[in-house]
Amino acid sequence: MLDLAILGLLQEGDLHGYEIRRRMRDSLGLTANISFGSLYPALARLEASGAVTATERAAGVAPLSSGAAMGSLSGELAALRARRTSMARPKKSKKVYRITPAGQAYFAELLATPTSPDDARNFSLRLSFARHLAPDVRLALLQRRRAQLVDRLTEVSTSARREELDVYARCVVEHTEERVRHDIAWLDGLMAAESQRSTHHSISQDPSVGHSMAPANE
Amino acid sequence: MLDLAILGLLQEGDLHGYEIRRRMRDSLGLTANISFGSLYPALARLEASGAVTATERAAGVAPLSSGAAMGSLSGELAALRARRTSMARPKKSKKVYRITPAGQAYFAELLATPTSPDDARNFSLRLSFARHLAPDVRLALLQRRRAQLVDRLTEVSTSARREELDVYARCVVEHTEERVRHDIAWLDGLMAAESQRSTHHSISQDPSVGHSMAPANE
DNA sequence: TGATCGTTGTATCGGATCGATACATCTGTT
DNA sequence: AACAGATGTATCGATCCGATACAACGATCA
CATH class of the missing domain: 1.10.287 (Helix Hairpins)
Incomplete structure (x- = not known):
């Protein structure tokens, strides 16, 4: 299911479709590149069901800090206004997606539900998000x-x-x-x-910058 | 593509759908079981295009040696006749598929055509049939x-x-x-x-050996 | 005897996914 | 300026999947 991957990536920050695809390739374990013919319909489904909100904004604008939590409509208006006033030229428009509380609940439900034929892709996806479990x-x-x-x-x-x-x-x-x-x-x-x-769970929790196996070469 | 797998398996003998699925699992490298929702429509497509012929026959009949090369209609008739005469009970009916010369040509074409995103499944499939290359x-x-x-x-x-x-x-x-x-x-x-x-053959010119990063195609 | 369960076997349905393609903007090179 | 390539959104038909239904058979057990 693409919904799980999309929502999981959106939980770490707002993203647009192209970036979601890139992170699916090298931030998750998905070997084959996901198809845009799957990704954009999935994003439309999630937006229609209220799990995410889309905000169209021009390039060059600060990624997140301008509007605090603007929704879809106000976001589009803000993008248009910025296009006319501060930005002279209509730059490349990206649809940035943000997860909603309903989307977070949906994500938790998808992640906890075991899939019947738990194939490699499904498992890798769930394991990538295992810190939410x-x-x-x-x-x-x-x-x-x-x-x-x-x-x-x-x-x-x-x-x-x-x-x-x-x-x-x-x-x-x-x-x-x-x-x-x-x-x-x-x-x-x-x-x-x-x-x-789980035996000593109260030790320091900074596992992110622990041991790197020197992947810079080759 | 399922067509390639089906035709490749049928080249080693006539099979019915359920057996094709089993051989895809443990005779080819397909890790995940193929779905019947894919297999039966694919078989119907291949039959409609003339790449295979289907013969419905009852269980217990000798697998191949009765009729030499009977087509679909005569095969059904033979199955019905055998069901009435030699076999008293109408046993489980299987649709046994056989590849045609047109199907063999289609198989050769599919096998030789390189797929654009050569993923693991496609490659394993082609390698399994590499003796035909x-x-x-x-x-x-x-x-x-x-x-x-x-x-x-x-x-x-x-x-x-x-x-x-x-x-x-x-x-x-x-x-x-x-x-x-x-x-x-x-x-x-x-x-x-x-x-x-290939040391038996005389390697007159082989420009791509040794250049691992040289995709001479496209 | 028959009642129930697992295996074998064919088939279809709706939805998810794919590969190809189109279109547009930005960036860098020549 | 012309061109190629990366970025970005979007849609189309075909294919593939998971679920489900149906049916016949074998085995096990009460």
Whole structure:
């Protein structure tokens, strides 16, 4: 669901569509770029349902601090006025989206609701927003994903007559299986970190600038 | 595209819809189960376009050897006749699909056509059917995928301000990056196996070997 | 006996998503 | 000035998905 990704990104600040797409690519784990044919209808849906409000504003204006919490209509008027008075030329217009309290409730509901076929994309999305979850719900998310991966592994090992496949198909199947094993090990590490995090939860909370693995090169 | 997967599986023998879905899961690299809401319309499309023929036959009948190459109508008649004479009870009816020469041509065309955003699913599918490709086209497929993964890696390393992300989002991003690196190494191994497999041939000119960042296409 | 449950199997519906495309503005290069 | 490329919004048809319904079969258990 795109709604979850959009609302989660909007909770960290107001964004316009193009920037939402960029952050989905490199701030979330989404490998494939999301399509504009999905993004803009999703934004229109969210705006129609009252989860977000859109504010059209010209470029060059300060990103947030001008109007405190102006809605859609007043925002458009302000953008027009600024276009005529201070800005001589009608610059590029961006529709900046802001999440509403109803949108935050919707986000919390989406995030807590477990999806029936919890595929990789859905799980990565939920894990990216896991700081909004209670520790027990967070751990349940990891365990459910792990159980599903283990299920897939046993299914593959039982029903795959691999000797009937040719070189390339078998190569793909084996690589898939290896990736599943790797993901299970990764989840085990995450769960260990979770339980360690819950034992002494009152230590310093600045995990953002802790250890960087020197990604500057290459 | 589902058409490619369906036609590729049908080239190894006649199958019915449910079995096609099973083989997509554990004979190809498709991690997520394909939906019936995609599979059955795709089969109907392929049948309407003449790429496959459907034969409804009862269970318990020998899978292939009864009628040599009967079409759809005669197949249905044969199934009805067998149901009345040899089989007393009207068993479960399966629609068995068989690929036609036109379907084989369509398959070859789909397999050779490079997809613009060559995502993981598309690539795994094509690699599973790589034995139908010429060695040079096969190698080009691997190199194109590798170039795309390298592109993604450089994009991520440049534009990701990872220190702004919280623990969970950064964890997801790093795991994604690690998986991309792993896939690149896997592709390198495959390409090495390919070039070793082609040592029998005389490599007169092969300009793209060694230039990993050279997309000669488009 | 039959009652219930899980598996196999085909099919459809509405909505979500995709790929392609169009259009417009800004920025940098030659 | 001319051109290319990034930025930005938007729509279209086709495809894909999740849910659901329906039906026949096998197995298990009371």
